[in-house]
Amino acid sequence: xxxxxxxxxxxxxxxxxxxxxxxxxxxxxxxxxxxxxxxxxxxxxxxxxxxxxxxxxxxxxxxxxxxxxxxxxxxxxxxxxxxxxxxxxxxxxxxxxxxxxxxxxxxxxxxxxxxxxxxxxxxxxxxxxxxxxxxxxxxxxxxxxxxxxxxxxxxxxxxxxxxxxxxxxxxxxxxxxxxxxxxx
Numbered sequence: 513x514x515x516x517x518x519x520x521x522x523x524x525x526x527x528x529x530x531x532x533x534x535x536x537x538x539x540x541x542x543x544x545x546x547x548x549x550x551x552x553x554x555x556x557x558x559x560x561x562x563x564x565x566x567x568x569x570x571x572x573x574x575x576x577x578x579x580x581x582x583x584x585x586x587x588x589x590x591x592x593x594x595x596x597x598x599x600x601x602x603x604x605x606x607x608x609x610x611x612x613x614x615x616x617x618x619x620x621x622x623x624x625x626x627x628x629x630x631x632x633x634x635x636x637x638x639x640x641x642x643x644x645x646x647x648x649x650x651x652x653x654x655x656x657x658x659x660x661x662x663x664x665x666x667x668x669x670x671x672x673x674x675x676x677x678x679x680x681x682x683x684x685x686x687x688x689x690x691x692x693x694x695x696x
Contacts, residue, residue, distance in 0.1 A: 552610055552611075553599050553602065553607050553608040553609060553610055554608045554609060554610070554611055554674050554675065554676060554677070554678055554680050555596070555606075555608045555678060555680060556574070556585065556587075556596065556597045556608050556609045556672075556674055556680045556681075556682070557594065557595065557596050557680070557681050557682075558572075558594070558595055558681055558682035558683050558684065559589075559592075559593045559594050559595070559683045559684070560572065560589050560593050560595065560618055560683075560684045560686065561593055561683075561684070561685050561686065562620075562657075562658065562686045562687075562688055563686075563687065563688050564685070566589070566591075566592050566593025566594075567589060567593050567620050567657075567658075567686075568589055568590060568591040568592070568593065569588065569589060569620065569621075569623065570588065570589045570593075570595075570618050570619065570620035570658070571586065571587075571588055571618070571619045571620070572586060572587040572588065572589070572595050572597060572616065572617075572618055572684075573585075573586055573616065573617040573618075573619075573665060574586070574587075574597055574609050574614040574616055574672060574674075575614060575615050575616070575617065575665040576610075576612055576613070576614055577612070577613040577614065577615060580612045580613045580614075581610060581611060581612040582609060582610050582611070582612025582613060582614050582674065583599055583600065583601060583609070583610045583612075584599075584600040585597040585598060585599045585600060585608070585609035585610075585614075586598060586600065587606075596608070597609050608674075608680075609674045609680075610674065611674050611675055611676045612673075612674055613671070613672075613673055614665075614671065614672045614673070614674065615665035615666060615668070615670065615671055616665055616668060616670035616671060616672055616682075616684065617662065617663050617664055617665040617668050617670070618658060618662045618663065618668065618670065618684060618686065619656070619658065619662070619663040620656070620657045620658045621654040621655060621656060621657060622654060622655035622656075622657055624654065658686060658688075659686075659687075659688065659689075659690045659691065659692070660692075661690060661691060661692030661693070662686060662690065667692040667693055668692075668693065669690075669692070669693030670684055
């Protein structure tokens with residue numbers, strides 16, 4: 513059995529034991545708080561439509577305004593145009609976004625046609641790049657299905673304010689004739 517604290521020769525040992533208890537408690541509290549994944553992230557949902565019709569497979573980007581408290585978050589619409597966003601610092605899909613002011617961008621591309629010919633041609637033979645006029649004069653890529661201005665959060669005119677405690681539901685009704693908002 514150990515002597516009681518207060519004995520002059522054991523005062524250093526008692527301080528160490530008391531300090532160890534306090535440190536253990538602090539470590540336990542940090543562990544508990546640290547295990548709450550996304551404690552500072554709020555659930556964010558919404559719907560994206562184009563001329564009143566839901567758009568499936570659109571990419572949503574929440575970009576924090578300069579000097580704000582938010583952090584980048586992204587999402588993708590489902591077949592009914594609904595989305596949830598995921599904080600870019602999270603490995604949990606649909607985790608949400610930090611509270612703050614955001615500019616929002618939306619991109620939507622036509623899905624790739626799996627039957628398109630490969631770069632080497634139908635029969636596997638390759639063509640010299642210098643002889644292939646199409647390769648020299650154009651760049652092909654996915655077809656963009658929205659006005660380009662929506663893809664850039666600076667010109668989309670779309671904004672969102674994510675609040676602590678929510679609700680954070682944002683509907684973005686897009687217009688196919690949109691030319692872009694002026695950057696602020």
